[in-house]
Amino acid sequence: QSVLTQPPSVSAAPGQKVTISCSGSSSNIGNNYVSWYQQLPGTAPKLLIYDNNKRPSGIPDRFSGSKSGTSATLGITGLQTGDEADYYCGTWDSTLSAGVFGGGTKLTVL
């Protein structure tokens, strides 16, 4: 199982808001920045959020990130059918001296 824990799936209706949680420990999320990635079916992952809450150029402000203690959250507002994808959190683990990802969360827009 993954070092970071995410819910396997979340769902919401178009136009609604959804949050995806990512739980870790003091050796990873608690002392390092968190990133979030979107993977559309059949494509490579795409960086959505870095440094806990910053968006790369071109990422709409419907996507937001936050961190508190050893947990992080990705928020998506104004859901669109095109947002259906797998979402992953990631960070560095200082104890393992390794990168770590969450198990991924499949978002369904009903």
Add this chain to the structure above:
Amino acid sequence: QVQLVESGGGVVLPGMSLRLSCAASGFTFSTYAMHWVRQAPGKGLEWVALISFDGGNEYYTDSVKGRFTISRDNSKNTLFLQVNSLRTDDTAVYYCARDRGWLQSQELDYWGQGTLVTVSS
């Protein structure tokens, strides 16, 4: 524009070796740390390895230590992953990715399209 193009994947027998390559263009390759990340069929992302901008530091996930080696040739803008003693559970799409931040920041902002490694008897 930034491009990362992986190659070198294929179908191999358990115990065999492969050398994966990632050709980089559109940015100053020698100033960025680089990662390999893999994804087994139908599974999630698994971080594999990281190399510093100058090749002086390397990090690996436990399951590949002693079998995989990450390296780079900054004169040729190319990242490598030497994969030895392959096992069936190494079967995955292998992605190379650029880190936009400092070493260990784990902020992978550009990814290649991936190369498939299949280990099967």
